[in-house]
Amino acid sequence: MRRLLSVLVSLSLLFGTGLQPVRAALVSTEAALAGAPLPPRVAATLQRADVQARLQQLGVSPELARQRIARLSDAELARLDQRLDRLPAGAGVIEVVGLVFIVLIILELVGVTDVFTRI
Amino acid sequence: MRPALLLALLLAGCAGVPPAPRGPDVELAAVPFFPQQRYQCGPAALATVLRHAGRPVTPGALVSEVWLPGRRGSLQLELVAAVRSRGLVPYRPPPRLDALLAELRAGRPVLVLLNLGLRAAPVWHYAVVVGYRTDPPRLILRSGTTRRRAVPLRRFRRQWGLAGRWALVVLPPDRLPAGDDPAGYLRAVAGLEATGQGTAAARAYRSALRRWPDQPPAWLGLGNLAATAGRWTAAADHYRRALALRPGWPPAVNNLAEAEARLGRRGAALRLLDAALARPDLAPRWRTVLRRTRAEVADPVPP
Numbered sequence: 001m002r003r004l005l006s007v008l009v010s011l012s013l014l015f016g017t018g019l020q021p022v023r024a025a026l027v028s029t030e031a032a033l034a035g036a037p038l039p040p041r042v043a044a045t046l047q048r049a050d051v052q053a054r055l056q057q058l059g060v061s062p063e064l065a066r067q068r069i070a071r072l073s074d075a076e077l078a079r080l081d082q083r084l085d086r087l088p089a090g091a092g093v094i095e096v097v098g099l100v101f102i103v104l105i106i107l108e109l110v111g112v113t114d115v116f117t118r119i
Numbered sequence: 120m121r122p123a124l125l126l127a128l129l130l131a132g133c134a135g136v137p138p139a140p141r142g143p144d145v146e147l148a149a150v151p152f153f154p155q156q157r158y159q160c161g162p163a164a165l166a167t168v169l170r171h172a173g174r175p176v177t178p179g180a181l182v183s184e185v186w187l188p189g190r191r192g193s194l195q196l197e198l199v200a201a202v203r204s205r206g207l208v209p210y211r212p213p214p215r216l217d218a219l220l221a222e223l224r225a226g227r228p229v230l231v232l233l234n235l236g237l238r239a240a241p242v243w244h245y246a247v248v249v250g251y252r253t254d255p256p257r258l259i260l261r262s263g264t265t266r267r268r269a270v271p272l273r274r275f276r277r278q279w280g281l282a283g284r285w286a287l288v289v290l291p292p293d294r295l296p297a298g299d300d301p302a303g304y305l306r307a308v309a310g311l312e313a314t315g316q317g318t319a320a321a322r323a324y325r326s327a328l329r330r331w332p333d334q335p336p337a338w339l340g341l342g343n344l345a346a347t348a349g350r351w352t353a354a355a356d357h358y359r360r361a362l363a364l365r366p367g368w369p370p371a372v373n374n375l376a377e378a379e380a381r382l383g384r385r386g387a388a389l390r391l392l393d394a395a396l397a398r399p400d401l402a403p404r405w406r407t408v409l410r411r412t413r414a415e416v417a418d419p420v421p422p
Binding site: 025026027028029030031032033036037055057058059060064068071072073074075076079080084087088089090091107112113114115 | 158159160161164183184187188189190191192193194195196197199200201203204232234235236237241242243244245274278282302305306308309310312313314336339340343346368369370371373374377404405407408411412415
């Protein structure tokens with residue numbers, strides 16, 4: 001039993017490290033092209049946890065949030081971590097309230113905007 | 120006086136309007152159409168370009184990958200990630216109309232982000248450009264619930280401009296962009312490398328080198344992929360190719376030194392690092408990286 005456990009642990013360690021796209025000492029091509037080394041791994045791990053928590057706040061299930069985070073690079077996570085609330089989220093159907101709504105209606109009538117046409 | 124002043128202002132305004140791009144007209148009529156459900160133009164537009172690239176997806180299946188309920192929309196980054204996760208290159212053309220049209224003429228639909236509202240009150244929307252007509256100038260879009268929407272050029276320019284002229288083209292790893300844009304293409308491929316899509320990334324780097332043989336980042340990328348797979352001899356060869364093209368390039372110096380160390384040649388690794396560190400023009404951020412690697416090579420931690 002103990003041997004089985006140790007085999008499982010070492011296997012998980014093996015695959016765990018194998019999954020990291022680039023080893024710590026190497027400069028990734030992404031970082032090289034950006035002309036800047038990425039923040040240390042520890043910061044990236046914290047960012048991952050942070051962004052995952054915020055995706056969950058925005059209604060994504062924990063399991064899906066984990067999968068979606070895993071598909072982003074460290075550089076992308078850093079951007080999301082700083083700007084998730086300000087990045088555009090394409091949707092196309094409006095939900096604007098009050099004054100903005102009235103202004104948009106007027107602009108729509110004079111042909112400036114394109115919100116209420118059937119997009 | 121007043122009408123004359125008004126006329127002058129109007130004329131000045133007209134002078135700023137760029138001319139419409141020339142023909143020939145193009146329309147990719149075979150590009151599929153998925154009408155958008157509720158706010159979900161992201162999944163619909165993404166399914167359109169992925170299906171065109173031969174991937175059997177539906178918007179419904181993409182909702183769990185790119186839809187953010189709390190924002191009632193989809194983020195650009197997640198559309199890019201969804202393309203990558205299928206082993207495809209999410210290429211972002213330069214933010215110019217002619218670059219967009221060049222992709223279209225190469226037979227590829229272009230996913231775009233538009234702002235249908237105002238700068239101060241944005242209404243973000245994803246659509247897919249499938250055609251361009253010159254008389255009168257119009258972009259043809261798969262958009263929302265409309266299969267073929269013809270948008271006047273002026274209006275498209277405004278809406279696309281207010282969204283940062285963001286565009287996305289899906290390329291199989293053996294296909295290259297229409298325009299001469301090695302930096303943009305390699306950025307997209309580096310994203311594949313960084314997210315564990317090694318096979319697709321390697322194919323794409325090799326495609327890039329066939330057309331742009333003098334691109335050091337492509338060799339660096341191939342080296343990183345070999346290193347990740349533990350093939351340090353091959354990795355070192357690739358890093359040397361990068362350095363032959365761009366002598367002293369800090370990322371390639373750093374990674375070649377690491378490869379030499381892994382191959383048991385610590386002396387060679389230290390010589391490389393010391394030569395790079397001796398250069399006065401080495402940027403401080405790279406100096407930090409090279410110093411750290413030097414410390415690891417000089418005094419390796421036992422495994």
